[in-house]
Amino acid sequence: MSATETSLESSLQQLKCHFTWNLIEEEESLDEFEDKVFNVYEFLNSEFTATLCNILAYVKQRQGDNEAALECLGQAADFIQREYADQAEIRSLVTWGNYAWVYYHMGRLTEAQAYVDKVRQVCKKFASPYRIERPELDGEEGWARLKCTKNLNERGKVCFEKALEKSPRNPEFTEGWAIAISRLDYRPASQDPIEPLKQAIALNGDNQYVKVLLALKLQKTYEVDRAERLVEEALEKAPDATDVLRMAAKFYQKKGVLDKAIELLGKVSECLPNNAYVHFHIGCLYRSKVLQRLNIRASEISEEREKSVDLVERAVCHLKKAHELNGSLVHVCSYLAGLYAMADQFEQADYYFQKEFSKPLAPAAKQLLHLRYANFQLYQMKCEDEAIHHFMEGMKIKQESKEKEKMKYKLQKIAHGRLSKNDSDPKALHVLMFLREMSKGGLHPAAPLHEAEE
Structure with missing residues (x-):
């Protein structure tokens, strides 16, 4: 690597952009990452066009489609010039950083250096070479983390909190902060998301997605009438917004109104x-x-x-x-x-x-699958031996769960039923021996049946 290339790479690592935020988690593949970005998470529709274009550019480059990445970055740049003319330089820093990285990966080092220089020219005004502390940049990182990462919502919340320290009551950052907290509300120590969501709506009453998020949280507190009014209002004002429709479907599913949920998701499937x-x-x-x-x-x-x-x-x-x-x-x-x-x-x-x-499969999913398949063998196929095998395989999985208790009960019932007909039934005795071993927490459950019979 030449001295020029080494210097460029060092500069690139200092930029605040998607290529330096470590958005792909260690355990996931590129396909899994792409799937999350394009299909899983609901929000980020047209109101964050530049943000979404930057995320898509990052995904496209990671897929090896550099030309598509450049096209997405061009769309982001156009949107910023059109919608944020008075903040264009600051708002463009992330896009320019992404441009630099894409050109670097393409081996077009001159263009990469040109975009690094554009970033440096702006940062010099704040006495910093390549990165500055600005709420707009914290907000961009926050949205990227909420859109791209499954387990780092806490980091996204911190990004929006930093942005709000510098720009209190900013509707965009308040919304991101509220969404992050709503994703974390299953954690015992997390902040209650209801007040942050209310704040986001107070600052931007046109955000229908946040209204449905609030409705889902109110539904848990049994404020059902108030929650449903919010959902109806959101659907009336944003009847075609896929993120609103998907979340509203969850609301009606939880309420038990399955036909309404199916109707709403039917509209989503027409768009997606x-x-x-x-x-x-x-x-x-x-x-x-x-x-x-x-x-x-x-x-x-x-x-x-x-x-x-x-x-x-x-x-x-x-x-x-x-x-x-x-x-x-x-x-x-x-x-x-x-x-x-x-x-x-x-x-x-x-x-x-x-x-x-x-x-x-994860242990819990595999255990559940053994239970379902054993029930299928027992009740539909009338194959008790195969059912016993899968109940036992499910119980061997080190996962304490209600499924494990169900399998234990089924094995006990089968064994006692067989012994009532034949008190020396070898399979029934083997099952009971297996259950005794499992109850001791032994690492080596009962021997296979043919060994037990010898």
Whole structure:
């Protein structure tokens, strides 16, 4: 590496931009990162065009599509000149930093150096070579972290808090701060998100997404009427905003109004036909409606049974679409398997169970899958031995859960049922030995059946 290139790389590392914010987490792949940016998180619609264009430029460059990255940065630059003419220099620093990094990765060092110099010229006015402390830059980093990272919302909150220290009551930074806190409210020590969300709405009553976020938090405190008024107002004022529609669907799902949630997500799927998460959510809602009807007796009118069949078909349609678009989604294959089992299509059910088993699953997800598959073998396939095997495999997973307790109960019931018919049943005795070993917390559960029988 030449001295010039070394000097340029040193300068690039000092810039405040997406390439120096470490937005991709260690455990995730580039595909997972891209999926989050494009499909998972709802907010950042048209009101943050420059911010979103910068994020997309970063993603495109990481994918190796440098020309697309430059195009996105050009759109960001145009938007800044149009909407922030009086702040153009400061607002452009992140975009210029991204330009420099993209050109550097393309090997076009002269252009990269030119953008580094543009940043330096502005920073010199604040007696700093390549980075300055400005609320606009803290805000950009905050939005990038909220949009791109799953586990660093705390860092995003800190960015917005820094911005608000320098620019109190700024609507944009207050909104970002409120969204970050709302994402963290599951943590015991976190701040209650309701007041920050109210502050954001007071400063910008046109932000419909934040209204629905507030409604979801109020719903938890049983202020249901007030929450629903906020959702209705948001939907009236932003009937086509996909982020508002997705969050409103969550509200109605939690309220138990599944048809309304499906209707809202149907509008989202028209705008985002290739978003796997939207199809997955719709499929899950139809699945919930199917489960609600499981207690319908066979003697009831055929019209009701036909409705159940129709719901199963709709659920399968959306879940299969989700699986086609994103084969790594957890639970989608086991949900499909369960629906096919309800429809007595056992071969298809087993096919999707095996597809789910082939995925790299977290311990809790794998344990749940063993429970579901064991129930399928026990009740649909009438294969008790296979069910026992999967109940035991699920229990071996070191994950204390209600699923583990259910498997323990099922094994006990099966064993006692078999012993009531034959008090020396070898499989029943093996199961009870296994359960005793597991209750001791032993690392080596009962030996396989053929060894126990010898």
